[in-house]
Amino acid sequence: MKTRNIKSLALIAFAALALGSCKDQAKMDADKKAMEEKIAMEEANVKAEEMKMKEDAKKKEMMATSIASVASENAELSTLVSAVKAADLDKMLSEPGSYTVFAPSNNAFEKLPKKMSIAELGKPENKEMLTKVLQYHVVSGVITSDQLVAAIKGANGKYTFTTVGGKDLTASLKNDKMELKDEKGNKTEVVLGNVKASNGVIHVINDVLLIK
Structure with a gap:
């Protein structure tokens, strides 16, 4: 009888020990899993931060060589740069995108009649008109000089395309030089292309394009 009781007690103790060992192992497994998840999350956060830093650096580099930045470094386009800022279009031309800008030189703005001068268009009450005029000089997508010449020749000498403002421009060739005709029938020449x-x-032009 005593022997049976001893065996029973031994079995119970062994079972208790085994159960305790199982609980300890389960806790160890749970702790290990929690640690692994924490490490994985920390690594993911580090990677996300590194990715953000790379994207920020790339964006900063892009903005430093954007249309707005390149134009601001050209003394002959200072009037255009001021106008773009007054119309709040500098952000659009600084951020990622794809644009072709026909940029009037400072001399081009000086040719404008007084009522259309940059001094008048730059007034707050004329901001809408200034914006429309500037948008008339911007086209979505990149059009290089070679592409524009090819398009002109492919369209039997006159190629019409639409600006971001929804207005049309017509390009043609005169003595191997590119000309643009605005809605009012005025013509201007591209004096410097493929900037x-x-x-x-950017293609620099020697007149400001005007809308009806």
Whole structure:
């Protein structure tokens, strides 16, 4: 009888020990899993931060060579740069995108009649008109000089395209030089083409394009 009781007690103790061991193992497994999840989360956060830093650096580099930045470094385009800022279009031309800008030189703005001068258009009450005029000089997508020449020749000498403001421009060739005709029938010449920027290309023109 005593022997049976001893065996029973031994079995109970063994079972208790085994159960305790199982609980300890389960706790160890749970702790290990929690630690692994914490490490994985920390690694994911580090990678996300590194990715953000790379994207910020890339964006900063892009903005430093954007259309707005490239134009601001050209003394002959200072009037245009001031106008773009007054119309709040500098952000659009600084951020990622793809644009072709026909940029009037300072001399081009000086040719404008007084009522359309940059001094008048730059007034707060004329901001809407200034914006429309500037948008008439911007086209979505990159159009290089070679592409524009090819398009002109492919369209039997006159190629019409639409600006971001929804208005049309017509391009043609005269003595191997590119000309643009605005809605009022005025013509201007591209005097410097293919000025590259990170978000597009700039073609300098010697007149301001006007809408009806």
